[in-house]
Amino acid sequence: MSSSEGRRIPESTDASPVSPRTHDHSLGTPREVASSELLRDADRLFIRHEGQCYTLRVTSSKKLILNK
Numbered sequence: 001m002s003s004s005e006g007r008r009i010p011e012s013t014d015a016s017p018v019s020p021r022t023h024d025h026s027l028g029t030p031r032e033v034a035s036s037e038l039l040r041d042a043d044r045l046f047i048r049h050e051g052q053c054y055t056l057r058v059t060s061s062k063k064l065i066l067n068k
């Protein structure tokens with residue numbers, strides 16, 4: 001178990017590499033973001049969506065897994 005497992009994430013963070021678009025539910029052109037830009041040097045990323053926390057993690061075989 002890594003040291004980040006089991007830890008609670010902060011309610012908000014200013015370290016986001018992309019600008020959040022709050023309250024904009026319009027359909028636009030999908031953006032492409034490199035996983036390395038999102039994850040930086042970490043093996044997981046916490047994503048808050050609609051009040052729920054999701055974990056995006058990289059497996060040992062370099063695949064991405066998204067869990068609630």
